[in-house]
Structure formats: structure tokens, C-alpha cells
Amino acid sequence: MSALSSSVQAVTALWNRMPFVGRVASQLTVVNIFDCATRLAAQAFLSAIPVLFVIGAFAPQAVRDQLVESLRTVMGLGGATLDQVQGVLTADSGNVKDASGAVGVLVTLASATACSRALQRVCERSWHMRSAGLKVVMWRWVAWLVVLLVALIAQGALHDAFGAGALLGIPVSLVASVMLWWWTQHLLLGGRVRWLPLLPGALITGIAVVALTWGSRLYVPRTLERSVDQFGPLGAVFTLLSWLIVFFACITVGIALGYVVAHEQPFDRWLRTSAATGRTDPADDADLAEESAQRP
Template sequence: MNRKQFGAWARTAQELPRRTPVVGRMLGRLISVNWMDASARLAAQTFLAVLPLLIVLAAFAPHAVRDVLADSVRALLGEDAPVDDIDEAFGAQGVTKDAYGTVGIFVALISATSLSRALQQLCERCWGLPRASARLTAWRWLVWLVGWIAAVLIQAPLRHGFGAGTWLGVLLSLPTAVLLWWWTQHLLLGARIGWMPLLPGAVLAGVGMVTFANLSKLFMPAAMERGLAQFGTLGYVFTLLSWLIAGCSVIVTGIALGQVTATSGPFPRWLGTPTTPAAPG
């Protein structure tokens, strides 16, 4: 590309927001919520806080629950993914019980709410809302975390259509994912935004995550095998963390662009989108 062609391309890129205001608003919203930073933060909180919580809960859960949890992780990463280490971690009952105990479960649960807090801050930035006080939202962090764990546990039976077949699993996964992210936004925003304006973000995040999960089955097993062969455990961890960042970027994009959709064109009239931010609480 010569200098003249590059200059023409640059001018076109600069004029894009003016020619297509909605695209400009979408790009501006992604920039304002620090798209990559928000995605990396959500992934880090999931990896450092929530995954240990799942391991601790599996140690105290009945055998059937541990099997469902391991199957759900395998369903997310792909049936052929090398998840033997994860299976062993979920099955390490005696050692984990001795190390944590009942108090340890409570501490792990409180620590895992860091993911809830990060999601709440993301939703508030997307909608331009002031941060709500912890006194009003702390219980919502715990409720969301319990709901998210329940959603993880049903992934394996859900993706297999509860025994009816994969085709039914795909059909059920879409509305389930949309409902999860619809409820997530409403809960963590403290009901400051009504249900209907949050629907576009729920649809984008839900459809995006179902698509991402199905694509993961195609590339994650090979990627994890390659990372494990080349770099050992470090490659395994790096591949898993990269997968989490990619998935979280889908969530951030869906919620951010959902807000732009709900406030653009005829959607404010159809959805009853508020024109001014609601007060905390």
C-alpha cells in the first residue's frame, strides 16, 4: 500500500463515524468501556477466583454433582479436550477438604464475588450510571454468583438436549443464554434500568456466547494439546486463559453494543429506554 492509498484509507476511517453515526457510537462505546482491559479483567477474575471456588465446591459436593461439573467443563472446552488435570482437581476431595474446611468455602465464595463486582462495573460504565453502594448491591453479587454456578452445572445436560440430542441442546442453549445475560444486567444494575432496554444486550451476549462455545469445540482440544506438548503445564494454562479472554470479550462487546442499540433509532421508543441515567439504589 503506497502513501496515497494509505491516506485515502485513513480519511475514510475518520469519516466513518460521521457517515454512519450508529457505527461511530458503537466504536465509541467499546473505547469508553476499555474493551480489552474489561475483557482481560473478567477473564482474570474467572481464572483466579471462580475456578478455585468450583474446585472447592466440588470437593464438598456429592459424587453426582462432581461428575456433572466435570462433564460441563468438558462440554464447554470440547469432548476431546485434555481436561484430565481439571477432572483430578474436581475429584481431589480429601486433600481439598482438609485444606479448606467450611470457613474456607465461605472465604472462597466471598473472593469469587470479584467477578460479580467486575461485571457490575462493566454494566454501569456501559449505561453511564454512577457506581451503586456496596450496601445496596453486595447481596446481588452473591446471588449472581450462585446463579452463574448453576448455569455452569447444567451446561453438559443442556448441550445434549437433556438426552434428546445435540440439535435440541443448541435450540435450548440460545434462550437460556439470553435469559442469563438479561437477568445478569438487571440484577447487577440494581433494577436502575428496566427489563426491555436490557434485551438487546442480552440477545447479543447470549447469541455470541453460544456461538463462541460451539466454535470452541472445534479449536480448543487441538489448541490445548498443542500448548501442553510445547510448553507443558504453562502452555495449558496460557491456552485456557486466552480462551477465557476471548469469551469475556464476547460478553463485553454484547453488553456494550446492546446499550448502543437500545438508545439508537426507534429502539428507545419501542423499549422505553430512559433518556437520563437512574439514581443508584
């Protein structure tokens, strides 16, 4: 019994000496990393196929070719999976336009904004804020989706530094990724947090996303090949969905940790976090977490 008591005291003492670790653990618990990542991955996966049809129907051939190259670069897609994507993007655009129409495009866009809404909830939960009104954020869902699609299409060129080579492509991709996730947080939080306190989250997220995409070029092709051989098309679905979960876990963790870092000494003084954020009272954090968990 005394040994157990001593162990508990030792763990407590160690925890007290590392308050940053405790704050990180508390933040990740409140944000609920795996739930958010899984929800974002599911929304992105369900939106991807209709969006590909719309791009295949209405985008110029050069844009479609660039998207194929970006998917090959970012996720390491190849073989039968990439052929299927190319088949969707190179289908007879006239027939697809007739089948889609303006109503179909609007429905696709509305359904795709579900991913924007889920990411907005991640940002609000990470920064301990209540949900913004629809008038404040509705247009931001569409704006984020459009910019994300542009960024995805440009990934192939970014990874090659626009023809300068893969070595230069790493810093170019890193800068672009940090800028994207910096802007994303500011946009989806409705401008309620100023730019500087959002920088740590943008840096963490940008570095994690670039590291994942470069690593995926080695991991994903082999995993896809094994999955397709064993389970057929369902194997590809499982692999791609798993990759999306890891991808959005990186984003969720990055945004959540950015909040903690922005409130740590001396970063809070450098970033002027206290004066630049509309942080709620800590006593409200449990209510905010419960409110976030109850949202669909």
C-alpha cells in the same frame, strides 16, 4: 496536500453518514473492552481452582460428574487437562473438607465475588452509571456467582437438550444464555434499568457466547494439545486464559453494544428506553469513564 485534505473530507463525510458506527466506536472506547475482558478473565481464572476444590469437597458425585461433562462440552476439554480437573473433583472429599472447613469456603466465596464486582463495573460503565452503594449490590455479587455456577454445571445437559440431541441443544442453549445475561445486567445494575432496554445486550451477548462455546469444541482441544506438547502445563494455562479473555470480550462487547442499540431508533421507542433508564447527562460521560478507570 490537496489529496490528503480530500481524503480527510471523504472519511468525515462517510462517518457523518454512519452515525451508528461512530456511536459504537465511542461506546467501545469508553467501556475499554480489552482492559475489562482481561480483568474479568484474570479474576475468573484465579477463582476457578479454589471453587473446583470446594465443589469437589462438598458437592454430590452427580453434580461433580455433570460439571466435568459441562467443561468437556463448553470448552472442549479433554486428555490430560480434563484428567487433572477430574482428579481435583474426585479427590478424597473427607480430607478436602478437613483442609477447607467453613472458613475456607467463605474465603473462597469472597474471593470469587471479585469476578462479580468486575462484571458489575462493566455493566455500569456500559450504561454510563455511577457505582451503586454496597448495600444495594453486595448480596447481588454472591447471587450472580451462585447462579453462574449452576448455569455452568447445567451446560452439558443444555447442549444436549436434556437428552433430546445436539440439534435441539442449540436453541435451548441460546434461550438459556439470553435469559442468563438479561438477568445478569438487571441484577448487577441494581435494578436501576428496567428489563426491556436490557434485552438487546442480552441477545447480542447470548448469541456470541453460544457461538463461542460451540466453536470452542473444535478449536480448544487441538490448541490445548499443541500447547501442552510445546510448553507443558504452562501451555494449558496460557490456552485457558486466552479462551477466558475471548469469552469475556464477547460478554463485554455484547453488553456495551446493547446500550447503543437500545438508544437507536426505532428500538428506543419499542423498548421505552428513555423512560426506563436512569441515564446520566452525556456531559458526565467523560467523568464516569475517568472514575471507572480509576477503580481497582
